[in-house]
Amino acid sequence: xxxxxxxxxxxxxxxxxxxxxxxxxxxxxxxxxxxxxxxxxxxxxxxxxxxxxxxxxxxxxxxxxxxxxxxxxxxxxxxxxxxxxxxxxxxxxxxxxxxxxxxxxxxxxxxxxxxxxxxxxxxxxxxxxxxxxxxx
Amino acid sequence: xxxxxxxxxxxxxxxxxxxxxxxxxxxxxxxxxxxxxxxxxxxxxxxxxxxxxxxxxxxxxxxxxxxxxxxxxxxxxxxxxxxxxxxxxxxxxxxxxxxxxxxxxxxxxxxxxxxxxxxxxxxxxxxxxxxxxxxx
DNA sequence: AAGGTAAATCGTAATCATTATTATTAGAAA
DNA sequence: TTTCTAATAATAATGATTACGATTTACCTT
Numbered sequence: 001x002x003x004x005x006x007x008x009x010x011x012x013x014x015x016x017x018x019x020x021x022x023x024x025x026x027x028x029x030x031x032x033x034x035x036x037x038x039x040x041x042x043x044x045x046x047x048x049x050x051x052x053x054x055x056x057x058x059x060x061x062x063x064x065x066x067x068x069x070x071x072x073x074x075x076x077x078x079x080x081x082x083x084x085x086x087x088x089x090x091x092x093x094x095x096x097x098x099x100x101x102x103x104x105x106x107x108x109x110x111x112x113x114x115x116x117x118x119x120x121x122x123x124x125x126x127x128x129x130x131x132x133x134x135x136x
Numbered sequence: 137x138x139x140x141x142x143x144x145x146x147x148x149x150x151x152x153x154x155x156x157x158x159x160x161x162x163x164x165x166x167x168x169x170x171x172x173x174x175x176x177x178x179x180x181x182x183x184x185x186x187x188x189x190x191x192x193x194x195x196x197x198x199x200x201x202x203x204x205x206x207x208x209x210x211x212x213x214x215x216x217x218x219x220x221x222x223x224x225x226x227x228x229x230x231x232x233x234x235x236x237x238x239x240x241x242x243x244x245x246x247x248x249x250x251x252x253x254x255x256x257x258x259x260x261x262x263x264x265x266x267x268x269x270x271x272x
Numbered sequence: 273a274a275g276g277t278a279a280a281t282c283g284t285a286a287t288c289a290t291t292a293t294t295a296t297t298a299g300a301a302a
Numbered sequence: 303t304t305t306c307t308a309a310t311a312a313t314a315a316t317g318a319t320t321a322c323g324a325t326t327t328a329c330c331t332t
Contacts, residue, residue, distance in 0.1 A: 076289090121229075126260070152300075
Protein backbone atom coordinates (compact mmCIF):
# COMPACT_ATOMS: atom_id res chain seq x y z
CA UNK A 1 0.00 0.00 0.00
CA UNK A 2 1.31 3.43 -0.96
CA UNK A 3 0.03 7.00 -0.76
CA UNK A 4 -1.59 6.98 -4.17
CA UNK A 5 -3.45 3.76 -3.57
CA UNK A 6 -4.62 4.97 -0.20
CA UNK A 7 -6.01 8.18 -1.64
CA UNK A 8 -7.76 6.33 -4.42
CA UNK A 9 -9.52 4.18 -1.85
CA UNK A 10 -10.44 7.19 0.26
CA UNK A 11 -11.80 9.13 -2.72
CA UNK A 12 -13.76 6.14 -3.94
CA UNK A 13 -15.47 6.02 -0.57
CA UNK A 14 -16.31 9.70 -0.48
CA UNK A 15 -13.68 10.87 1.99
CA UNK A 16 -12.29 14.33 1.60
CA UNK A 17 -8.66 15.19 1.05
CA UNK A 18 -7.30 17.03 4.07
CA UNK A 19 -3.79 17.99 5.04
CA UNK A 20 -4.00 16.14 8.35
CA UNK A 21 -5.14 12.98 6.68
CA UNK A 22 -2.36 13.29 4.17
CA UNK A 23 0.30 13.75 6.78
CA UNK A 24 -0.88 10.75 8.75
CA UNK A 25 -0.68 8.66 5.60
CA UNK A 26 2.75 10.05 4.75
CA UNK A 27 4.05 9.09 8.15
CA UNK A 28 2.90 5.52 7.61
CA UNK A 29 4.22 5.44 4.05
CA UNK A 30 7.67 6.39 5.28
CA UNK A 31 7.81 4.07 8.29
CA UNK A 32 7.60 0.34 8.18
CA UNK A 33 7.21 0.04 11.95
CA UNK A 34 4.03 -0.29 13.95
CA UNK A 35 3.08 3.11 15.42
CA UNK A 36 0.73 4.11 18.22
CA UNK A 37 -1.69 7.03 18.21
CA UNK A 38 0.70 8.83 20.52
CA UNK A 39 3.63 8.26 18.18
CA UNK A 40 1.67 9.95 15.43
CA UNK A 41 0.52 12.83 17.57
CA UNK A 42 4.01 13.56 18.87
CA UNK A 43 5.39 13.89 15.35
CA UNK A 44 2.43 15.72 13.88
CA UNK A 45 2.12 18.33 16.58
CA UNK A 46 5.39 19.80 15.34
CA UNK A 47 3.68 20.73 12.09
CA UNK A 48 0.15 21.07 13.44
CA UNK A 49 0.29 22.11 17.09
CA UNK A 50 -3.48 21.94 17.29
CA UNK A 51 -3.76 18.35 16.13
CA UNK A 52 -6.02 16.48 18.52
CA UNK A 53 -6.39 12.87 19.57
CA UNK A 54 -9.86 12.79 18.13
CA UNK A 55 -8.51 13.46 14.67
CA UNK A 56 -5.82 10.84 15.00
CA UNK A 57 -8.08 8.08 16.28
CA UNK A 58 -10.92 8.89 13.89
CA UNK A 59 -8.63 8.65 10.90
CA UNK A 60 -6.93 5.51 12.14
CA UNK A 61 -10.34 3.85 12.44
CA UNK A 62 -11.25 5.00 8.94
CA UNK A 63 -8.00 3.73 7.44
CA UNK A 64 -8.29 0.35 9.15
CA UNK A 65 -11.89 -0.12 8.04
CA UNK A 66 -10.87 0.62 4.45
CA UNK A 67 -7.95 -1.79 4.56
CA UNK A 68 -5.35 0.93 4.23
CA UNK A 69 -3.80 0.23 7.62
CA UNK A 70 -3.47 -2.96 9.60
CA UNK A 71 -3.65 -3.07 13.35
CA UNK A 72 -2.31 -5.19 16.18
CA UNK A 73 -2.13 -5.07 19.94
CA UNK A 74 1.35 -4.90 21.42
CA UNK A 75 1.82 -4.77 25.18
CA UNK A 76 -1.61 -3.34 25.78
CA UNK A 77 -1.52 -0.64 23.13
CA UNK A 78 -3.01 -0.49 19.68
CA UNK A 79 -0.37 -0.27 16.97
CA UNK A 80 -0.84 0.52 13.29
CA UNK A 81 1.12 0.22 10.06
CA UNK A 82 0.54 0.33 6.32
CA UNK A 83 -1.16 -2.74 4.91
CA UNK A 84 1.46 -4.95 3.31
CA UNK A 85 1.89 -4.90 -0.45
CA UNK A 86 2.12 -8.66 -0.78
CA UNK A 87 -1.02 -10.07 -2.20
CA UNK A 88 -0.92 -13.42 -0.45
CA UNK A 89 -1.84 -14.07 3.17
CA UNK A 90 1.08 -14.01 5.57
CA UNK A 91 2.14 -13.20 9.13
CA UNK A 92 4.77 -11.09 10.85
CA UNK A 93 7.88 -11.25 12.90
CA UNK A 94 8.04 -8.06 14.97
CA UNK A 95 11.27 -6.72 16.45
CA UNK A 96 10.63 -5.64 20.03
CA UNK A 97 13.54 -3.21 19.90
CA UNK A 98 13.21 -1.22 16.68
CA UNK A 99 9.67 -2.23 15.79
CA UNK A 100 10.53 -3.30 12.26
CA UNK A 101 8.70 -6.27 10.86
CA UNK A 102 9.52 -9.21 8.61
CA UNK A 103 6.95 -11.09 6.61
CA UNK A 104 6.49 -14.79 7.39
CA UNK A 105 5.08 -16.57 4.34
CA UNK A 106 3.78 -19.50 6.40
CA UNK A 107 0.27 -19.64 7.82
CA UNK A 108 -0.46 -22.18 10.54
CA UNK A 109 -4.06 -22.49 9.41
CA UNK A 110 -2.87 -24.38 6.36
CA UNK A 111 -1.99 -27.29 8.61
CA UNK A 112 -5.32 -27.28 10.39
CA UNK A 113 -7.49 -28.31 7.50
CA UNK A 114 -9.86 -30.71 9.22
CA UNK A 115 -8.54 -30.29 12.72
CA UNK A 116 -11.54 -28.28 13.87
CA UNK A 117 -14.65 -29.79 12.36
CA UNK A 118 -17.86 -28.34 13.75
CA UNK A 119 -16.01 -25.16 14.69
CA UNK A 120 -16.73 -21.93 12.86
CA UNK A 121 -13.44 -20.12 12.41
CA UNK A 122 -13.70 -16.36 12.11
CA UNK A 123 -10.07 -15.30 12.18
CA UNK A 124 -6.70 -16.01 13.72
CA UNK A 125 -3.57 -14.31 14.95
CA UNK A 126 0.01 -15.48 14.54
CA UNK A 127 2.88 -13.22 15.43
CA UNK A 128 6.50 -13.85 16.35
CA UNK A 129 8.34 -11.48 18.66
CA UNK A 130 12.05 -11.03 19.23
CA UNK A 131 15.06 -9.14 17.93
CA UNK A 132 15.94 -8.53 14.32
CA UNK A 133 19.52 -9.07 13.10
CA UNK A 134 20.35 -5.36 13.40
CA UNK A 135 19.18 -5.13 17.01
CA UNK A 136 20.65 -8.40 18.20
CA UNK B 137 -3.61 -26.84 37.07
CA UNK B 138 -5.92 -27.35 40.03
CA UNK B 139 -6.42 -25.70 43.41
CA UNK B 140 -4.05 -28.00 45.27
CA UNK B 141 -1.24 -27.53 42.79
CA UNK B 142 -1.75 -23.79 42.83
CA UNK B 143 -1.54 -23.61 46.62
CA UNK B 144 1.56 -25.79 46.67
CA UNK B 145 3.27 -23.37 44.32
CA UNK B 146 2.14 -20.36 46.34
CA UNK B 147 3.30 -21.88 49.63
CA UNK B 148 6.63 -22.90 48.13
CA UNK B 149 7.18 -19.30 47.18
CA UNK B 150 6.28 -17.91 50.58
CA UNK B 151 2.83 -16.54 49.77
CA UNK B 152 0.22 -16.57 52.50
CA UNK B 153 -3.07 -18.38 52.36
CA UNK B 154 -5.89 -15.83 52.32
CA UNK B 155 -9.59 -16.19 51.66
CA UNK B 156 -9.53 -13.72 48.77
CA UNK B 157 -6.71 -15.53 47.10
CA UNK B 158 -8.52 -18.78 47.55
CA UNK B 159 -11.74 -17.51 46.08
CA UNK B 160 -9.99 -16.09 43.05
CA UNK B 161 -8.35 -19.45 42.47
CA UNK B 162 -11.64 -21.28 42.98
CA UNK B 163 -13.31 -19.13 40.37
CA UNK B 164 -10.64 -20.02 37.86
CA UNK B 165 -10.70 -23.69 38.84
CA UNK B 166 -14.42 -23.83 38.10
CA UNK B 167 -14.38 -21.86 34.85
CA UNK B 168 -12.53 -22.81 31.74
CA UNK B 169 -13.17 -19.47 30.09
CA UNK B 170 -10.87 -16.47 29.94
CA UNK B 171 -11.94 -13.90 32.56
CA UNK B 172 -11.15 -10.22 33.00
CA UNK B 173 -10.35 -8.44 36.24
CA UNK B 174 -13.84 -6.98 36.13
CA UNK B 175 -15.43 -10.41 35.69
CA UNK B 176 -13.72 -11.55 38.86
CA UNK B 177 -14.60 -8.44 40.82
CA UNK B 178 -18.26 -8.62 39.87
CA UNK B 179 -18.57 -12.17 41.15
CA UNK B 180 -16.43 -11.74 44.23
CA UNK B 181 -18.09 -8.57 45.48
CA UNK B 182 -21.16 -10.65 46.24
CA UNK B 183 -19.19 -12.51 48.90
CA UNK B 184 -16.72 -9.75 49.73
CA UNK B 185 -18.33 -6.36 49.09
CA UNK B 186 -15.12 -4.67 50.02
CA UNK B 187 -12.97 -6.48 47.49
CA UNK B 188 -10.89 -3.96 45.57
CA UNK B 189 -9.33 -3.84 42.14
CA UNK B 190 -5.92 -3.64 43.67
CA UNK B 191 -6.34 -7.05 45.28
CA UNK B 192 -7.57 -8.57 42.06
CA UNK B 193 -4.81 -7.19 39.87
CA UNK B 194 -2.07 -7.88 42.39
CA UNK B 195 -3.07 -11.51 42.71
CA UNK B 196 -3.51 -11.94 38.98
CA UNK B 197 0.04 -10.68 38.47
CA UNK B 198 1.31 -13.05 41.15
CA UNK B 199 -0.49 -16.03 39.68
CA UNK B 200 0.75 -15.32 36.17
CA UNK B 201 4.35 -14.89 37.32
CA UNK B 202 4.18 -18.25 39.09
CA UNK B 203 2.69 -20.00 36.09
CA UNK B 204 -0.64 -20.67 37.79
CA UNK B 205 -2.61 -18.57 35.33
CA UNK B 206 -2.06 -17.80 31.69
CA UNK B 207 -2.91 -14.47 30.11
CA UNK B 208 -3.95 -13.14 26.73
CA UNK B 209 -5.21 -9.91 25.25
CA UNK B 210 -8.70 -10.03 23.75
CA UNK B 211 -10.23 -6.91 22.22
CA UNK B 212 -8.09 -4.59 24.23
CA UNK B 213 -8.57 -6.21 27.61
CA UNK B 214 -6.37 -8.57 29.59
CA UNK B 215 -7.96 -11.98 30.06
CA UNK B 216 -6.87 -14.79 32.38
CA UNK B 217 -7.50 -18.50 32.84
CA UNK B 218 -5.99 -21.48 34.63
CA UNK B 219 -2.80 -22.78 33.08
CA UNK B 220 -3.60 -25.85 31.03
CA UNK B 221 -2.89 -29.28 32.46
CA UNK B 222 -1.31 -30.61 29.28
CA UNK B 223 2.42 -30.79 29.64
CA UNK B 224 3.30 -30.14 26.04
CA UNK B 225 3.29 -26.79 24.26
CA UNK B 226 0.06 -25.97 22.46
CA UNK B 227 -2.26 -23.15 21.38
CA UNK B 228 -5.93 -22.27 21.68
CA UNK B 229 -9.12 -21.89 19.78
CA UNK B 230 -11.24 -19.32 21.64
CA UNK B 231 -15.01 -19.10 21.23
CA UNK B 232 -16.01 -15.45 20.87
CA UNK B 233 -19.50 -16.20 22.16
CA UNK B 234 -19.13 -18.32 25.29
CA UNK B 235 -15.41 -17.83 25.84
CA UNK B 236 -14.65 -21.53 26.09
CA UNK B 237 -11.36 -22.73 24.65
CA UNK B 238 -10.12 -25.78 22.81
CA UNK B 239 -6.53 -26.90 22.77
CA UNK B 240 -4.75 -26.95 19.41
CA UNK B 241 -1.87 -29.41 19.55
CA UNK B 242 -0.08 -27.82 16.59
CA UNK B 243 2.54 -25.10 16.95
CA UNK B 244 3.45 -23.08 13.86
CA UNK B 245 6.97 -22.56 15.13
CA UNK B 246 7.68 -26.20 14.37
CA UNK B 247 7.46 -25.39 10.69
CA UNK B 248 9.82 -22.43 10.93
CA UNK B 249 12.97 -24.28 11.82
CA UNK B 250 15.52 -22.32 9.85
CA UNK B 251 13.17 -19.76 8.37
CA UNK B 252 14.50 -16.94 10.53
CA UNK B 253 18.25 -17.30 10.78
CA UNK B 254 19.94 -14.32 12.42
CA UNK B 255 16.72 -13.47 14.20
CA UNK B 256 16.45 -13.91 17.95
CA UNK B 257 13.01 -15.28 18.74
CA UNK B 258 11.68 -14.43 22.18
CA UNK B 259 8.12 -15.71 21.97
CA UNK B 260 5.10 -16.03 19.74
CA UNK B 261 1.34 -15.90 19.76
CA UNK B 262 -1.05 -18.11 17.84
CA UNK B 263 -4.77 -18.03 18.56
CA UNK B 264 -7.83 -18.98 16.56
CA UNK B 265 -11.10 -17.15 17.10
CA UNK B 266 -14.62 -18.17 16.14
CA UNK B 267 -17.61 -20.10 17.40
CA UNK B 268 -17.55 -23.45 19.13
CA UNK B 269 -20.00 -26.20 18.08
CA UNK B 270 -22.42 -25.32 20.92
CA UNK B 271 -22.59 -21.66 19.99
CA UNK B 272 -22.76 -22.14 16.25
C1' DA C 273 -15.97 33.30 -7.71
C1' DA C 274 -19.47 32.93 -3.91
C1' DG C 275 -22.37 30.34 -1.04
C1' DG C 276 -24.14 26.20 1.07
C1' DT C 277 -23.63 21.84 3.24
C1' DA C 278 -21.86 18.05 5.29
C1' DA C 279 -17.53 16.30 6.67
C1' DA C 280 -13.54 17.10 9.31
C1' DT C 281 -11.25 19.11 13.00
C1' DC C 282 -10.45 21.40 17.63
C1' DG C 283 -10.58 21.77 22.40
C1' DT C 284 -11.81 19.61 26.09
C1' DA C 285 -14.12 16.50 29.05
C1' DA C 286 -15.57 11.80 30.00
C1' DT C 287 -14.74 6.95 30.27
C1' DC C 288 -12.47 2.63 30.99
C1' DA C 289 -8.77 -0.36 32.34
C1' DT C 290 -4.91 -0.44 35.09
C1' DT C 291 -1.52 1.14 38.57
C1' DA C 292 -0.01 3.58 42.67
C1' DT C 293 -0.41 5.22 47.55
C1' DT C 294 -1.29 5.13 52.31
C1' DA C 295 -3.45 3.34 56.21
C1' DT C 296 -5.28 -0.71 58.13
C1' DT C 297 -5.92 -5.74 58.69
C1' DA C 298 -4.67 -10.40 59.13
C1' DG C 299 -1.45 -14.77 58.30
C1' DA C 300 1.85 -17.26 60.57
C1' DA C 301 6.23 -17.66 63.02
C1' DA C 302 8.47 -17.10 67.54
C1' DT D 303 0.00 -14.12 72.66
C1' DT D 304 2.99 -10.97 70.56
C1' DT D 305 5.20 -9.38 66.75
C1' DC D 306 6.54 -8.93 62.01
C1' DT D 307 5.44 -8.50 57.47
C1' DA D 308 2.50 -9.62 53.64
C1' DA D 309 -2.02 -8.65 52.10
C1' DT D 310 -5.90 -5.85 51.67
C1' DA D 311 -9.16 -1.59 51.44
C1' DA D 312 -10.19 2.72 49.99
C1' DT D 313 -9.21 5.93 47.08
C1' DA D 314 -6.63 8.70 43.95
C1' DA D 315 -3.73 8.89 39.85
C1' DT D 316 -2.43 7.58 35.28
C1' DG D 317 -2.66 6.50 30.42
C1' DA D 318 -5.14 5.11 26.43
C1' DT D 319 -9.24 5.78 24.09
C1' DT D 320 -13.80 7.77 23.10
C1' DA D 321 -17.34 11.36 23.10
C1' DC D 322 -19.26 15.95 22.25
C1' DG D 323 -20.44 20.71 21.09
C1' DA D 324 -18.42 24.41 18.56
C1' DT D 325 -15.81 25.79 14.74
C1' DT D 326 -13.52 25.27 10.41
C1' DT D 327 -12.72 23.40 5.88
C1' DA D 328 -13.27 20.67 1.51
C1' DC D 329 -15.79 20.59 -2.28
C1' DC D 330 -20.11 20.68 -4.81
C1' DT D 331 -23.45 23.73 -6.93
C1' DT D 332 -24.87 27.92 -8.77
